[in-house]
Amino acid sequence: MATRASSTHTPRAKGETLHDGFLRHAGFRWAKIAGGLSLLLVVSYALIDITPRHNGGSWYGYTLGTIGVGLILWLTALGLRKRAMTTGRWSLKAWTSAHVYLGLSLIVIGTLHTGFQFGWNVHTLAYGLMMLVILSGLYGITVYTVLPRALSSNRSEMTQGQMLDALRAIDRQLHDAAQPLAQEDAALVRMSLDQDPFGGGLWRRLTGNHRDCVTTQAHRELRRATSTRPNLGNDPLEKVDALLDRKEAMLAQLRRHLRLRALLEIWLYVHVPATFALLAALTAHIVSVFFYW
Amino acid sequence: MSAGDENTGNRAGAMAFLIRTTSFTADGRELVRSATIAKPQIRVGRSAECDIHLPDLAVTPDHARIERIDARRIAVRATGTLGFDVDGRPSQSAEIDSATGAELRFGGHRITVSRSDADEVVLSVQRTEAVSDAAEERDEHQVFSLAGTMIGKRPLAWAAVVLILLAFLAVPIASYLSRPREDTRNIYAVMKQRGPAKDVVLGDSSWSSGPLSKAHHGLEGKCESCHTQAFVSVRDSACKTCHTDVHDHARPERIAQARAEAGLGGRLLASVAHAFGKPGPGACVDCHREHEGAGPMQPTPQIFCADCHATLDSRLTDTKIGNASDFGTDHPQFRPLVMVQPGKHPRFERIALDRKPMDDSGLKFPHALHLSRTGGVARMAQRLGAEQGYGDALACKSCHTPTSDGVRFKPVDMETNCQACHSLGFETIGGVTRTLRHGQPDQVIADLRAFYRSTGPTVPIQLGGMARRRPGDYAQGKVYHAYFGAVAARPNGADAAIAAVFSKGGACYDCHTVTPPGVNSATGWTVLPVHQTMRYMQKGWFDHAAHKTEKCESCHATTTSTKATDLLLPDLKSCRECHGGEKSRSDVPSACALCHSYHMDEGAPWVSHVGSSAVGPEQKRKKPTAERAADLP
CATH class of the missing domain: 2.60.200.20 (Tumour Suppressor Smad4)
Structure with missing residues (x-):
């Protein structure tokens, strides 16, 4: 995404589409529009003399607020729009491009609308939620630009199913290889077999911190036994040791994959619920302003 | 099998x-x-x-x-x-x-x-159990994405929406609608109900867009005191429940006529405001904006005045008020109320300072002579300095006493401020000096006749003017007889002494305008009554206390004034040395409200106490303490 497929000057045939990410869509058309809008608003904010000072309740403040709420509703509509994939002038890509850049310009519109007056009230709550949505979106764009490459290089041509199957194959071999082991060693192997490769919760997923991984622990324990003995080739513990090695490598790859996917997905868990929270806070903000008018 | x-x-x-x-x-x-x-x-x-x-x-x-x-x-x-x-x-x-x-x-x-x-x-x-955990059947979509680890987006969104709508909308509205109806709508009654008050609307403080000003702090959280009706903007009636004695700037029809016709943008804004039910132009809230932060309410910006006053004469063609839109650049010359004719029935007139008006109080007083650092007055001040608190020469404060609020000065009083030097004593009996009664010419004449009738004057009376006195010999309580020795020796001395007192060279004549008998069909000696103006600027406010870091002479040209009729008020140019318009770069950017009050009364414009501009420059221009102390009246 976000990469221009070709910089050559060969003319495109009619109907042929050149791959162009939504960030670069139509030569940054929406970036220019949103940037121009923001600049216009910043300049007009500085030039227009509102007494006693700028706030959301002046004519200028109401104008910004109206633009802001319209924009927020339109931006939210991407959630509906994205379900209908179309091309052309009002293509989904154009829509997404506008969503990104107009969403960013909302930082300027919303902040100027506040007149830099903040407090512990529903108005600032709405502002805070809006900023949360925008910043999570900004994060989303960033990881969409950066992470897919890392994700693809980590997969090394394996699909998710293949990764899981590889792990299962190692587990089966481990299970078989551990059959001759004494109960203590067998229990260590079983610990590794019983480990949920997808367990650990959100924090583990995002940080990729698996220091207390039981497979690693089991491996370490078995190593302690095998390291002092010569490898004669007939020790079942040596085989288990080698298998645990492979399992650890496989787990590491799987976990990197899970972490990258979690980093790619987490922002939507903020962006989407915060958007709806914002719509609720915005409703409360607008109703309360006119209620105590 | x-x-x-x-x-x-x-x-x-x-x-x-x-x-x-x-x-x-x-x-x-x-x-x-x-x-x-x-x-x-x-x-x-x-x-x-x-x-x-x-x-x-x-x-x-x-x-x-x-x-x-x-x-x-x-x-x-x-x-x-x-x-x-x-x-x-x-x-x-x-x-x-x-x-x-x-x-x-x-x-x-x-x-x-x-x-x-x-x-x-x-x-x-x-x-019954799989070989390993990984070997168990799994939904690939679930385990590889965050869906298996996180609460779903949809439940999260719903929870947030319900929580916010409940806390910030449903609860306050329900509480507002169910509040008791017998609402007193008065800040004092409301404050009495503080504590476990019954009519508090739950949760509506989260609707407040900012703290109230200091004066309205007691209404914090009592939103419904001003926002009396839902979806109806704050009306003047809400303000007037407490501010019962606020009067208008002028007659409503005059104000309507004076108000400038708005431009296209202004008309558009007005129509939008009207459509949303905002009260019309001139509402209290147009100038007095609330929820702009704790502390004093923000002073009214000058644009609210300039809207009408910048081009007032084009609409109010009969107005005598000059156009004004900015103190620094567009303000008419001051027109103090001066006394053009003194006397028992004085006549006052507002005359622009450009026309160099005279202010005739009826008194003769050369400021330059009294403030001179050399000559008789200065010598006199030096001799009396220890007793009266004078310095090497007289200063303004020797005679002028500020009022208790420091805004202006008390009228100069003969007994308090002049008599230390200008004694009216004429005889000492048993260590007590008899004094002619100031302000009562009839009593003066009677006292003098009595003096001559009772005994032959062994000691001549002291009633000379100041021209022939020697410094120090005629302070209060002393009797001087160089001049009146000759007078006393004459027969029928009383009439001569009376004439001498009221004539040129006599005690009264030196300071007062005296009319001899026969002029203007008067039967006896008459002294023109004296009126001292306390406030020249009737339409604006000037506070001397706010200017005490300045020397008197920087505004009042006293040292060159030789006549009492000189009006020593500083003009517009003089004020502009420090003061400029609201947005100017002057030392003291001054909006209209610094000196003028929309709801004009005898008092100061309310903003002059709280306006930040009144405090800032004073701190900025602070002089060394000794110098300041010397300047203080």
Whole structure:
């Protein structure tokens, strides 16, 4: 995404589409529009003399607020729009491009609308939620630009199913290889077999911190036994040791994959619920302003 | 099961176990293998030598023994410390009636005990748990994405929406609608109800867009005191419940006529405001904006005045008020109220300072002479300095006393401010000096006649003017007789003394305008009444206390003034040395409200006490303490 497929000057045939990410869509058309809008608003904010000072309740403040709420509703509509994939002038890509850049310009519109007056009230709550949505979106764009490459290089041509199957194959071999082991060693192997490769919760997923991984622990324990003995080739513990090695490598790859996917997905868990929270806070903000008018 | 197996079972049934092992192929097909073991006792374990071989790491190599007790019953006994489950209950040994049946669990394997038709004890072995956790069936979409780890986006969104709408909308509105109706709508009544007040609207403080100003702090959280009706903007009536004596700037029809016709943008804004039910132009809230932060309410910006006053004469053609839009650039010259004709019935007129008006109080007083650092007055001040608190010469404060609020000065008083030098004493009897009565010419004449009638004057009276006095000899309480020696020697001295007092060179004449008998059909000597103006600027406000860091002379040209009729007020140019318009770069940017009050009364404009501009420059321009002290009146 976000990469221009070709910089050559060969003319495109009619109907042929050149791959162009939504960030670069139509030569940054929406970036220019949103940037121009923001600049216009910043300049007009500085030039227009509102007494006693700028706030959301002046004519200028109401104008910004109206633009802001319209924009927020339109931006939210991407959630509906994205379900209908179309091309052309009002293509989904154009829509997404506008969503990104107009969403960013909302930082300027919303902040100027506040007149830099903040407090512990529903108005600032709405502002805070809006900023949360925008910043999570900004994060989303960033990881969409950066992470897919890392994700693809980590997969090394394996699909998710293949990764899981590889792990299962190692587990089966481990299970078989551990059959001759004494109960203590067998229990260590079983610990590794019983480990949920997808367990650990959100924090583990995002940080990729698996220091207390039981497979690693089991491996370490078995190593302690095998390291002092010569490898004669007939020790079942040596085989288990080698298998645990492979399992650890496989787990590491799987976990990197899970972490990258979690980093790619987490922002939507903020962006989407915060958007709806914002719509609720915005409703409360607008109703309360006119209620105590 | 084949026929051969059954035969074997019948023969060895009494002592044999029939082992049925169930496993599944990769595509989920069930495979059952049966084997008969004709032993009274069999071994269960992970070891390959066991009769029931369980390839299960949770099972020890030699885990348990199963023994036939009789034709029906078997005994199960764990060999090591790891036990097994019988019908879900952990156990080390158990006796089982095969006819009743039971379910044994060894690690991840289940062994069901039953009895065949051929009286064999059937042990059905089946793996129930996957080899490893990873081997279990999984929904790939769930486990690889965050969906398996996080609460869903939808429940999160719903929870947030419901919570916010409840806390910030439903609760305040419900509380508002259910509040008691007998609302007093008065800040004092509202404040009385503070504490466990009944009519507090729950949660509406979260609607406040900012703290209220200092004066309205008591109304914080009492939103409904001003926002009396839902969806109706704050009206003047809400303000006037407390501010009952606020009067208008001018007659409403005059204000309507004076208000400038708005431009296209202004008309558009006005129509939008009107459509949304905002009160029309001139509402209290147009100038007095609330929720702009704690502390004093923001002063009204000058644009609210300039809207009408910038081009007032084009609409109010009969107005006498000059156009004004900015103190620094567009403000008419001051027009103080001066006394153009003194006397018993003085006549006042507002005259612009450009026309150099005279202010005739009826008094003769040369400021320059009194403030001179050389000459008789200065010598006199030096002699009396210790007693009266003068310095090397007279200063402004020697005669001018500020009012208690420091805004202006008390009228100069003969007894308090002049008599120290200008004595009216004429005779000393037993150490007490008799004094002519100031302000009562008839009494003066009577006292003088009495003086001459009673006894021959052995000591002449002291009533000379100041021109021929020697410094220090005529202070209050002393009698000077150089001049009146001759007068006293004459017969009928009283009339001459009276004439001398009221004539040029006499005590009264020096300061007052005296009319001799016969002029203007007066029967006796008359003294023109004196009026001292306390406030020249009737339409604006000037506070001397706010200017005490300045020297008097920087605004009042006293040292060059030789006549009492000189009006020593500073003009517009002089004020502009420090003051400029609201947005100017001057030392003291001054909006209209610094000096003028929209709701004009005798008092100061309310903003002059709180406006930041009144404080800032004073701090900025602070002089050394000694110098300041000397300047203080």
